Amino acid sequence: MTSLDHELSRERTFHDTCRAALARMIEGADEQVVTGEDVSASGADAESLGYHLRSYAKQLGEEPESPLFFGRLDLADGRSHHIGRRRIIEHPAEPPLVIDWRAPVSRAFYQASARDPQGVAVRRRFGWAPWSKGASEDLTGLEDEPLVSAAPGPAAVSRILAGEIERPRVGPMRDIAATIQPEQDTLVRAELTRSVCVQGAPGTGKTAVGLHRAAYLLYTHPQRLVRSGLLILGPNRTFLSYIAEVLPALGEGGIRQSTVDDELARHPVRALDAPAAAAVKHSAPMAAVLHRALYGRVSAPTASLAVPNGSYTWRIPLAELARIVEEVRAEAPPYAVGRERVRTRAVRLLRLQAERRAGQPDNEWLRRMGRARPVSAFVDSVWPKVLPEEIVAEVLTAAVDPGLTEDERQAIRWAKPPRSFRSVKWSAADLVLIDEVAGLVERPESYGHVVIDEAQDLSPMQCRAIARRVDFGSVTVLGDLAQGTTPWAARNWPELLAHLGKGAAAVVPLTKGFRVPAAIVELANRLLGALDVDVPPGHSLRTDGELAIREVRDLTVATVEAVRAALTREGSVGVIADEAQVPALREALAAAGVTGGGPLAAGSAPRVSVLPAALAKGLEYDHVVAVEPAAIVGAEPRGLHRLYVVLTRAVSRLDVLHCRPLPAEMLDDSNSGTPSNRSKCPPL
Secondary structure, eight states: OOHHHHHHHHHHHHHHHHHHHHHHHHHHHHHHHHHHTTOOOOHHHHHHHHHHHHHHHHHHHTOOSSOSOSEEEEETTSOEEEEESSOBOSOTTSOOSEEETTSGGGHHHHHOOSSOOTTEEEEEEEEEOTTOOSOGGGEEEEEEEEOSSSOSSOOOOOHHHHHHHTSOOOSSOOOOTTTOOHHHHHHHTOOTTOOEEEEEOTTSOHHHHHHHHHHHHHHHSHHHHHHHOEEEEESSHHHHHHHTTHHHHTTOOOOEEEEHHHHTOSSOOOBOOOHHHHHHHTSTHHHHHHHHHHHTTOOOOOSOEEEEETTEEEEEOHHHHHHHHHHHHHHOOOHHHHHHHHHHHHHHHHHHHHHHHHSOOOHHHHHHHHHOHHHHHHHHHHSOOOOHHHHHHHHHHHOOOTTSOHHHHHHHSOSSOOSOGGGOOOBHHHHHHHHHHHHHHSOOOOOSEEEESSGGGOOHHHHHHHHHHTTTSEEEEEEOGGGOOSTTOOSOHHHHHHHTTOTTOEEEEEOEESSSOHHHHHHHHTTGGGSOOOOOOOEESOOOOEEEEEEOSOHHHHHHHHHHHHHTSSSOEEEEEOGGGHHHHHHHHHHTTOOOOSOOBTTBOOSEEEEEGGGOTTOOEEEEEEEOHHHHHHTSTTHHHHHHHHHTOEEEEEEEEESSOOOGGGOOGGGOSOOOOOSOOOOO
16 A cells, blocks of 8 residues: 555545544534523523524534545644534544634645745645545545745645636535635635725636635624624625525525615615616715705794693793704704604703703603604604605606706606605616615614625615615625626726725735636736726636637527537536527527526526526636627627626636627737628527
8 A cells, every 4th residue: 555545544534533523513412402492591591592502503414515624734843633614523622623714723724835834844635526525435635735844935736726726617606615825815814893805807716705704704703793794795696596505515504695686675676777867876976965855854943832731831942943953963863863863852941941840850751742742743844754765756756956967867857757656666776765865864784794796886876875784894895897897887996995985995906816717817808908997917827728719600500519519528518698699599509409508597507507698797617608799798888898707707618609700809919800790690
């Protein structure tokens, strides 16, 4: 038996030991739930203990079937630690068999180098069979990297690490705990109080960094974040479905994952704005427009206040009432709070009169004065109750605010005023406006931390909605300005961060890619100069991968052929085209007997997916067939940004099929001549 075989046998035996220990942990957690029900404690303490025990047992019971460790640290002092996704112990008083990747000691696994060993003599990585569910025989290889005795310099690329990064993408997104790079680890372990913005080129793992930071923060600050909450915001539900299994695989379940639209869904979306109207509604000036409309309801009193109390009538002069309203307005509290302050201060003046006349009144007298009809009438006249929908309907019906230009007022003005705001069919942009007013009326509860993916596509008004929900917390902002595809997409990060209320957040670029092969990154980089954003070009450490750009006579026939060829290899296939072409492509693939050609399904993905370019953001496929780039570019004002997204979805191979001439931005100096233009392409 060779030394490698001997080491593999030892590690497989150790993995069996860990598997047995985990089984005992699960059994013990279930027993603790039963025992905990009989513990004598106060109601609140018993409920808290029961929740903790049930949650822990549930997490262990839902532990995915996968290898229990992916690395090992042999320290210079003779100790060694196996690193995995979850801590595994045989006995609470003994050292753990496996240390959680988020524990402080695990940081050296990601950060140690020959230049800075951090006390590590040898770093070992384990190679597991693809799609392994954690059977010990699936441990197929190991790789040792000496650090103490190694000469400082560039580290050799780990074969196991490269294989894990390049493993085919089938199904939902997986975690990267085994492959986190030093610059990613630094971002993952940033302090909870620190807001971070990651400008990540395609393939740099920015989404994975954000999700792993969420898992790290939940591990490091469990009580604080259980109390205040952690929110993951994605661009659409398809994307959320794709990332849904990452946090559970890292031992963190029950985390809210949502879209901005879903967070603001006070009403169903039943209307679609014209592009000009949507652009105005999402713009920053609308915040001031709505603020003026809301506080325009506040008015100065017009008469003194008289409050009968038995045989006596209490009176507050007009000047005193006016002073109350002006003071509260100057304090600028939330609208609902301001309304109650006006009431409270009016009652305080009544109390002072009562004290001078008959001594300190009791609490019942104060409550009665607060509910007295003249007092309520006064409050309603100067600071009336409002519904957010009422204010928005008023703004969109009249559209006369001087803060907007005449063209902007015309764009948002309703052609026909509704009979009642309750009968309005609201658009998605209207719901953003309603949320703005709702936030002015009463501030929502704040999350402890929010992870925002594809943040470059957020409008100023959407950023303000998020800011209200993380007023006292921190954010992890993830995005790529080059991939901004909405009409209001950000051109720079400082402006967007200011709208989020986190203007002091550091912007950290990630440019070193591990997902997209170098040839594909180079092709995408050709577009950067035309995208009107200042971002550093990405570069890839992968020299493998394939890129083919082919002019074809019939796009449907060529697409079917390309998919069939892709299916002879391992991995997922994504056919991405302009939305108008998608139905014909799906029909052609179905007619050709290519299965799995439907849209992405919730929670899982078929081997072949045909999807419009608008839904490609954040997704990845081993083989991408990009159909007719010119059509993708021409379909929308920011079509070049959309094409940049499409070209960077491929993990291993990219097939670009075109009948029409390629966009000039895709061409380099060696092929700057425009391809022959066919006068007619067969219609899809």
